[in-house]
Amino acid sequence: MLVSIAGLAAARRIPFRQPFRPRNAAYARAAATATPTANATHICDVCIVGGGIVGTALACALASNPITAHLRTALIEAGDLFSHAGAANQEKTALNFSNRVSSLTPRTRRFIDRLGAWTELADRARPYGIMQVWDGVGNGQIRFTSSPSDPSDPAIAHIVENIRLQSSLVARLGATKVFNRTSVSNITEEGGLPRVLLADGSEVRARLLVGADGGNSRVRTYANIESIGWDYGQKGIVATLQVETGINGNDTAWQRFLPTGPIALLPLDDTHSSLVWTTTPALASRLCALPPASFVDLVNVAVRAAWPDVQFLTSAVGAAGEPPGDCNEEARWALDRAAGSDLDALTPPRVLGVDDGSRGAFPLKLRNSERYVAGRVALIGDAAHTIHPLAGQGLNLGIADAESLANVIAEGVEVGQDIGHIHLLESYATQRFAPTLAMLKSVDGLSRLFGTDAAGVATVRSLKLNLADAAGPLKRIFMDFAGKA
Ligand SMILES: Cc1cc2nc3c(=O)[nH]c(=O)nc-3n(C[C@H](O)[C@H](O)[C@H](O)COP(=O)(O)OP(=O)(O)OC[C@H]3O[C@@H](n4cnc5c(N)ncnc54)[C@H](O)[C@@H]3O)c2cc1C
Incomplete structure (x- = not known):
């Protein structure tokens, strides 16, 4: 049955339920790590290109929701997802920290937790309760402390090693068909469906193609979606x-x-x-x-x-x-x-x-795609947008994309809608485009505001920072960054 956008918007939002736990963990592991046959044609419901943290989070979200767990989901990653897991285990036992870390907002942390992937991370995730920002030229400063009104989640954010987050997600891919160390060599269309050609000679056809393949997204190019922005x-x-x-x-x-x-x-x-x-x-x-x-x-x-x-x-x-x-x-x-x-x-x-x-x-760099969806295509994470890291938001935005798209797919499945249909995908784009654009603008504005040492600007800037520390909209912007507002 097809429903209209309005009908979908009115439909009850389907939150993630408790993480779906496969009855037999060994089966889930075997299924996730099974190497698909080379030179074969694989028919899927959802094909995710890019097994970075964002693409893997989407695959986990689909696998962990009973409404979407039955979908045939393929995850294609050029790198080695399973060596990441090995390296993360070594780093877990060794004292040295990986140099790639992310500051995860409470919202992101809760989502990772619902996927069942937080517990394993918790011992090395570092919560921080204070954030101190100050001007290197003037004397302006602004200080945030965690909100006592939210005792269940008191940290402003958690610092997590990317490699450990990735490995914790990889362990929860359920029955996802993983094309590991396999790059996409071309994408064409056949019979109205995207046809993803892999370097090993096999191909994947899917009702929905998701681009989670980072800043130079091949999926975005296939969908003829322009990426607008600049290098800093x-x-x-x-x-x-x-x-x-x-x-x-x-x-x-x-x-x-x-x-x-x-x-x-x-x-x-x-x-x-x-x-x-x-x-x-x-x-x-x-x-x-x-x-x-x-x-x-x-x-x-x-x-x-x-x-x-x-x-x-x-x-x-x-x-x-x-x-x-x-x-x-x-x-x-x-x-x-x-x-x-x-x-x-x-x-x-x-x-x-x-x-x-x-x-x-x-x-x-700063980049935003002119659209996040096209017929049978959705972009998530850095494939959709790339942001300056000064507010630590790139991965948080990408994970919010994965959560939103997984919810929209679940809504489509529940009402029997074609999950690659543009009407359904528009609902994902509507949820994600405006907030992402607002974040891109705020972060870019901050980077420009602070990117000068001209005396007049520095004085006004410091004054604004100090005023904001007392109370004010700037403080609210920073708290938005931290996901606490
Ligand atoms: C210095 C720095 C600090 C940062 N700090 C933070 C922070 O504190 N908090 C935060 O939220 N964000 C932060 N970010 C941003 C964050 O790192 C990125 O937004 C995030 O990693 C993007 O994840 P992704 O999965 O969308 O893309 P990627 O990590 O780029 O993953 C894309 C994946 O697709 C695969 N791929 C690409 N092409 C193909 C192909 N043709 N075939 C198969 N696979 C393919 C790649 O191998 C890769 O694994 C920071 C960024 C930088 C540069």
Whole structure:
């Protein structure tokens, strides 16, 4: 039976029920890891291209909902999903943290929990109850503390290693047919259905094709959906830092806005934090090549010292990562100058070291697809939109897409509608397009607001930040980012 959009909108929303637990876990594992035959044609209901966290979360959501568990779902991933799981297990036992982490909002955490994938993560997920944001040029600052009105979920957010989240989801794929280490070589259409050609010679035809294949989405190209946006001309340096333990442990997320981009220290445990330092591509490659001790000196300077000192020292780093003069001496001088000032009173933890091999740099861009759906196609995660990481929202938005699309598919199944029909998919696009666009705009606006050291702008900006700290709409925007508003 076909129902209209209006009918669907009026229909009761189907929340995720308790996670569907297969009666026989061994069967579920075997089904999930079964390698589909090469050179064959596979007919599916839902074909998800891209087994990153977002695509895997969608597959888990479909598998865990009794309404959609019977659907034939295929997940195609070019990388090795199961080696991620092995690596995550090794990292679980080892003390070292992965350098790719995400700040998950309470909403995301609850969804992951409903999928049954949170418990396994909980021992290494680091909740933080305080978020301190401050201006690297003026003296503006804003501080958030977790809301006592929500005692069941008091953290502002949790920091989680991506690899562990991924492995926890992979273990819950149920009967999903996984095409592991298989890339999509082409997508065509046959008989009105998308036909996904795989590098091993086989093909998948599906009623619904989902693009979860990241920023350079092949599915998006197939659907002829334009992606609009720009590159920031910045890179985000990530690294795992050893930090000194604060009086209250390491329970605060710190973010300082420098004119070259924000630098954030996100807590991993009492003695480790994850770094995300946004800066120019040239400086990013120099900083990544610096000897570890000099890198640590410059992180301390960037987090604590006056902006002119940060500028002076970072601009003196050589093209091949040669430290500036006597880097340690210069850094100590800059930090001594900051000691006792308003800046120093913010007291982010002092960085003591950087884990070997943990430095990496990623180009940053803003992109939004002109549409998130087309006939028999839906885009989710970075395939649909890419956002600056300063508010830690990219993955949260992508997981919200997966949740929304899974709900819409379940609604379609419940009323017997064709799950690839554009009328049904429009319902997903309606839920996700406007809030995502609003988030993209806010984050882009913040990045521009802080991306200057012009004296007048810096003064007004600091004033606004301080006012917002007392009360105000800016604080509400930040709390929206943190998913607490
Ligand atoms: C420095 C940095 C820090 C960040 N911090 C945060 C944070 O704190 N919080 C947050 O919410 N977000 C954060 N993000 C954003 C977040 O990392 C991304 O938004 C998220 O990882 C996107 O997930 P995805 O699954 O949509 O895409 P991806 O992770 O890009 O996954 C796409 C998958 O598709 C596969 N694929 C691609 N093409 C094909 C093909 N042809 N065939 C088969 N498979 C294919 C790829 O192998 C890949 O596994 C950060 C980003 C950066 C750069």
